[in-house]
Amino acid sequence: MSFDKRARRRRLVFVIAILIAAHFYIRPWVASRFAPDLLMLAMMLVAIRSRPGVAAVAGFLVGLTADVLSPARFGAGALSHTIVGYLAAYGRAVFFPDNLLVNAGLFAGGVWLRTLIVLLASGAGASELASTLLIWAPIQAVVTAVVGVVVVVFFRDWLAIRLDE
Amino acid sequence: MSRGQGRSLSRSDTALLVGCLVLSVVAMVLPTRWALVFSSGVRATALAPVVWLQNNAEQWRTSRLELQVISSARDSASLAAQSLAGLQAENAGLRGLLALKAKISYRTVPAEVLHQTTATEGRTLLLGTGSSDGVHVGNPVVSPDGLLGLIVSAESHSSVAMTWAHPDFAVSVTTADGSIMGIVAPTPGFEASESFLELRGVPYRDTVPDGTQVLTSGLTGVYPNGIPVGRVVGTRREEMGWERVYRLTPAANPGHVRHVLIYLIRENRLDP
Numbered sequence: 062m063s064f065d066k067r068a069r070r071r072r073l074v075f076v077i078a079i080l081i082a083a084h085f086y087i088r089p090w091v092a093s094r095f096a097p098d099l100l101m102l103a104m105m106l107v108a109i110r111s112r113p114g115v116a117a118v119a120g121f122l123v124g125l126t127a128d129v130l131s132p133a134r135f136g137a138g139a140l141s142h143t144i145v146g147y148l149a150a151y152g153r154a155v156f157f158p159d160n161l162l163v164n165a166g167l168f169a170g171g172v173w174l175r176t177l178i179v180l181l182a183s184g185a186g187a188s189e190l191a192s193t194l195l196i197w198a199p200i201q202a203v204v205t206a207v208v209g210v211v212v213v214v215f216f217r218d219w220l221a222i223r224l225d226e
Numbered sequence: 227m228s229r230g231q232g233r234s235l236s237r238s239d240t241a242l243l244v245g246c247l248v249l250s251v252v253a254m255v256l257p258t259r260w261a262l263v264f265s266s267g268v269r270a271t272a273l274a275p276v277v278w279l280q281n282n283a284e285q286w287r288t289s290r291l292e293l294q295v296i297s298s299a300r301d302s303a304s305l306a307a308q309s310l311a312g313l314q315a316e317n318a319g320l321r322g323l324l325a326l327k328a329k330i331s332y333r334t335v336p337a338e339v340l341h342q343t344t345a346t347e348g349r350t351l352l353l354g355t356g357s358s359d360g361v362h363v364g365n366p367v368v369s370p371d372g373l374l375g376l377i378v379s380a381e382s383h384s385s386v387a388m389t390w391a392h393p394d395f396a397v398s399v400t401t402a403d404g405s406i407m408g409i410v411a412p413t414p415g416f417e418a419s420e421s422f423l424e425l426r427g428v429p430y431r432d433t434v435p436d437g438t439q440v441l442t443s444g445l446t447g448v449y450p451n452g453i454p455v456g457r458v459v460g461t462r463r464e465e466m467g468w469e470r471v472y473r474l475t476p477a478a479n480p481g482h483v484r485h486v487l488i489y490l491i492r493e494n495r496l497d498p
Contacts, residue, residue, distance in 0.1 A: 085276045089283040089341065090291075094481065098343040114242030121246035128253065129268045130277075131342040132379075132386060133349035135261035136253030143246040176345045182254065183346045184393075186414075193345050201343070 072219040073110065076212070077103045094197055097205040098172055100126065102212065104142060105171050108149035110222060120146025134183035141178035145171045159222060164213050169206035173198050258394075262379045262386070269352075270381040277340065277384045281354035284338035284484070292484075299370075332450060334487040335359045337367075340384070341484075348480040349392040351375075355488065356383045362492040364448065369486050372454035372477025373397065373442060377488065385488075389480040390423060390455075399425065399455050400443040406432050407443055410455050410474060413462070423456050423474040430468050434458050440474060450489060454478075 084099035091097075104123040108116035124142030128135050149171055156163050176198040180190050213220055253261070269277055288296070321328065337355035341347060355361055357380045367374045367387040375389040388395060396411040408427040425440060438458045444451025456474035463471050 081276070082279070085279040086283045088343075089280055090287050096341075096343060100343070112239055114239030117239075117243040117246045121250065124250070125253070125268075126273065127342065127344050129265045129273060130340075130352055131344045131347045131350055132261060132265045133344075133346040133392065134254070135256060135258075135265065136250050137346065138344055139253055140247065140250035143243070143250055147243050179345045183349075185346070198345065 069219070072216075073107070076216050076219060077107065080106075080212070095200055095204055097208040098201060099205075099208070101142070101145075101172055101175060102168060102205055102209050104146055105149055105168055105209070106212075106220065108146045109153050109167065110220075111150055113147050113150040116146040116150030117143050118146075120144070134179075137179045137182035140182055141175045144178060145175045148174070161210050161213065165206040165210050168209035169199075169202040172202040172205045176201070265386070266379045266381050269384055274383070277352070277354070280340045281338055281384070284340060284354060288338070288485070330450070333360070333490045335361065335490060337361075337385070337486050337488055339484050339486060349389060350378070351387045351389060351480055351483075351486075353377075353385045353387055353486065353488070354383070356381045356385045358382045360490045361385050361488050362490075364492045366449045366453070366489045366491065367486050368453055368489065369478040369483040371479070371483075372456070373449065374478050374480055374483065374486060376448065387486070390476055390478075391480055397449055397455060398443045398445045399440045400451075401434060402439040402441055406434055407445075408440075410440065413473070422459070423476050424462055425458065425472040425474055426469070428470045428472065430464070430470055432470075434470075434472055436460060448491075450491070 080099045080103040084103070088096045088099060100123055104119055107119045111119065120142035121139050123146075124139035127138035127142065131138075149167060152167070156167065173194070177194060180193060185193070256264070318328075335355055337353040340352040340354055342352065351367075351374070353361075353367070361377055361380045363377055363380055365377045367376060367389075373390065375387045375392070375395060377385050378388045379386040390397075390410075391412055393412060393414070396409055398407070399410045400407045406428055408425045410423050410425050413422050413424050425434070428434060436458055440455045440458065442449040442451055442453040442455060454477040456476045458472045459475050460473050461470055462473045465471065
């Protein structure tokens with residue numbers, strides 16, 4: 062691994078560490094249903110910079126963390142994050158996430174799809190599915206996407222995607 | 227990159243995906259008890275720093291943003307408590323006349339609710355207080371508005387409560403005047419208008435008017451009696467002419483609550 066590549070990885074790890082700390086320390090200050098999912102955002106940032114297999118493992122670990130912290134339906138978080146992580150990395154070949162709007166779309170789509178899979182895997186009823194997927198999940202997806210774009214802009218030099226990655 | 231190498235990397239990606247999916251499915255079919263034990267172990271070890279971090283954030287938030295609300299709530303509570311001594315004396319006198327035993331009182335501990343971002347979060351709540359403060363599995367959890375649920379897993383500095391929104395929840399209840407008893411559980415229906423609690427087991431001959439408050443009966447020994455569970459808002463269905471099932475609006479909302487009280491009913495017993 063070249064020195065440049067190693068430095069880029071270290072910077073990415075630094076940004077991810079900031080997001081994880083913010084998820085557990087700053088997010089609780091925001092009303093919970095509108096709060097951005099920074100853990101999911103960190104996972105998406107890793108996923109679109111990794112191979113699909115690595116992204117699936119990253120998704121699985123983040124999902125397992127979500128399951129452990131909220132074990133209403135254990136395993137549903139791991140399943141949903143694995144699928145979203147893999148798809149985000151796989152989708153990089155189709156939508157090269159260099160554009161801010163594409164980034165925002167990936168973040169928002171990822172959060173919404175994650176919520177859909179979690180609800181389906183948890184056996185949620187039609188009322189819960191409808192209200193969550195039509196109202197709460199889109200709000201959370203948009204908020205997460207906005208925060209994601211701010212992060213990408215703020216750390217644009219560190220998070221720039223190279224074609225050799 | 228050669229063609230063969232590319233294919234093998236692609237195969238490794240697929241293998242990793244399949245491995246993760248299989249592990250996820252295994253996690254989903256794990257018995258609930260094993261899942262809780264695993265979650266509890268990870269929260270107490272690998273995730274202990276993040277649980278601590280979030281608990282600190284919640285405490286900071288409370289002390290900074292909610293000080294005024296807490297102060298006014300404390301003032302209202304102290305005002306209400308001024309008439310308590312007279313009521314207690316009167317109650318003790320009446321109990322003495324009827325030769326009733328003194329009402330059992332339980333110790334409580336406060337806890338911060340550490341909300342998560344997953345869609346099913348309202349079914350279980352992560353709390354910032356654990357067994358080091360006397361919290362045990364099976365202890366009831368209440369908010370200022372009413373019953374929330376009970377503890378299903380407790381580590382030293384955190385615990386998980388199953389709320390009334392969880393499909394496995396059920397509680398024995400009575401109406402406020404004590405005339406009608408039944409069981410309250412979440413509505414299993416799939417219709418958009420029916421995401422409520424329901425009061426089951428009410429004999430057909432009994433009618434519960436809309437607006438009736440429903441409280442815990444204390445019969446099963448899991449919950450103390452007299453905790454508000456919800457209010458009746460209508461009849462949901464009638465079972466073959468022998469039972470009526472009523473719809474209830476829950477008293478407490480797990481999605482909004484930030485602080486709870488845990489009744490230490492099981493502080494001296496071993497976890498089941």
